[in-house]
Amino acid sequence: MPVTFRIPSYLAAFAGGQTMLPIEGAPATVAEALESLWRGSPGLKDRILDEQGAVRQHINIFVGEEAIRFAEGLSTKVPADTEILIVPAVSGG
DSSP: OOOEEEOOGGGGGGGTTOSEEEOSSOOSBHHHHHHHHHHHOGGGHHHHBOTTSSBOTTEEEEETTEEGGGTTGGGOBOOTTOEEEEEEOOOOO
């Protein structure tokens, strides 16, 4: 099974209506995996990364159950056959 992205339904329009997207190859890091994702769904890039190339504040990315914000960011390692989740941040009081 390849590395697979799960994206929220509100972003599915930028991914051909899909919420689950397998990518080709064996990316070593989240940055490499995202580059593969952009090749097939370029409209997602501006909604996930800001102008400086960092993950937007209102977006969380998980490799398995590990949030990349608390790991190595975009340099977080991606094991083979894993799922990368892109989810909106939740806030409130």
